[in-house]
Amino acid sequence: MHSVGYRxxxxxxxxxxxxxxxxxxxxxxxxxxxxxxxxHVQVLNINWFQKQPNANDEVSMTLNISADxxxxxxxxxxQVFVFLAAEYETPxxxxxxxxLWDGIIPSKEHAKFWIHTSNKYRFIDQGSNLRGKExxxxxxxxxxxxxxxxxxxxxxxxxxxxxxEYR
Amino acid sequence: xxxxxxxxxxxxxxxxxxxxxxxxxxxxxxMASFQMMILIYAGGVVFTTLLTVPxxxxxxxxxxIWLDPSEAEKHPKPQPSANVTHKKKSVKK
Numbered sequence: 001m002h003s004v005g006y007r008x009x010x011x012x013x014x015x016x017x018x019x020x021x022x023x024x025x026x027x028x029x030x031x032x033x034x035x036x037x038x039x040h041v042q043v044l045n046i047n048w049f050q051k052q053p054n055a056n057d058e059v060s061m062t063l064n065i066s067a068d069x070x071x072x073x074x075x076x077x078x079q080v081f082v083f084l085a086a087e088y089e090t091p092x093x094x095x096x097x098x099x100l101w102d103g104i105i106p107s108k109e110h111a112k113f114w115i116h117t118s119n120k121y122r123f124i125d126q127g128s129n130l131r132g133k134e135x136x137x138x139x140x141x142x143x144x145x146x147x148x149x150x151x152x153x154x155x156x157x158x159x160x161x162x163x164x165e166y167r
Numbered sequence: 168x169x170x171x172x173x174x175x176x177x178x179x180x181x182x183x184x185x186x187x188x189x190x191x192x193x194x195x196x197x198m199a200s201f202q203m204m205i206l207i208y209a210g211g212v213v214f215t216t217l218l219t220v221p222x223x224x225x226x227x228x229x230x231x232i233w234l235d236p237s238e239a240e241k242h243p244k245p246q247p248s249a250n251v252t253h254k255k256k257s258v259k260k
Contacts, residue, residue: 001173007220011180015212018188022208025192026201075199146201 026076027148033074039067039139039155041084047118049130050166057130059123059162065101065139066114072143072151073108080105081142086123087156088135098123100137132164172226180219187211 001007047060065084072080083102090096100119105111136158143151168176187208195204 001177002168004220004222007176007180008216010177011184011212011216011220014181015184015215018184019208022188022192022204026195026204029196075196075201 023147027145030074030076030145030148030151033071035069035071035153037067037069037072037141037153037155039065039069039157041065041137041139041157043137043160044116046163046167048167049163051128052124055128057125057128059130060118061100061123062116062118063101064114064116067139068112069105069141070108070111072141073111074145076145076147077108078144078146079107080111081144083140085138085140086135086160087138088129088133090125090127090129092127096125097138098125130162131166133162135160135162168222168226169229169231171229176219176226180215183215183218184211187215 001010042064043061044064045062047062049057049059052058063084067082069080069082081102081104084100085097086100087095087097099121100123101115101117102120103113103115105113136156137160138154138156140154141152145151188211191204191207191211194207195201
């Protein structure tokens, strides 16, 4: 501590060490938050449902997605990534997931939303298993904090069924 | 900066940084604003730097008191060889 350089160095190292500790504590404080998000998805219409020339099934649907994810936001949350996936079982694979829509929620004010959209990404099965298939629509989300640990969770909405015939 | 001043500067630096960290974290958490925490802490670091890094006069209140050169000449270091001869002479007498 005998010169300006030594004092500046000691101060800087100590200050950055404390900053790291504060960030760690901020991340730990996220554990005190117990979120209670809600989501609801309706399939309003199957726009078309057909077999592609390469024998893969493809569906286009109109969706109504409403969700309240405000409780996911804490003071340490940067943004929340949400996506809606169709999940179903085929003889070959026990779990198939197809992302139909996604979005980035930048702040708590935008976390209660309602959207009417056709599927943003194409709903294509690798095969022709979709006729009359029962599937779940699942809202997944990843909470991205400013510092520290990421959290992810989902809400599964079962009981959707695709039509028996191509249209 | 003298010895006491160095000790004071180090203690001031550590205590002030910790205090600002506690204040910043508390107010950031209460106001639910991460940015507020960072701003308060950054302000605290700048203030602590200004207070403890430059060589302020109040760090120099306990200067080391060295002996005056002339004072040292009046009391020269005793010569070991001269001492030994003296003692031997006294013993013989």
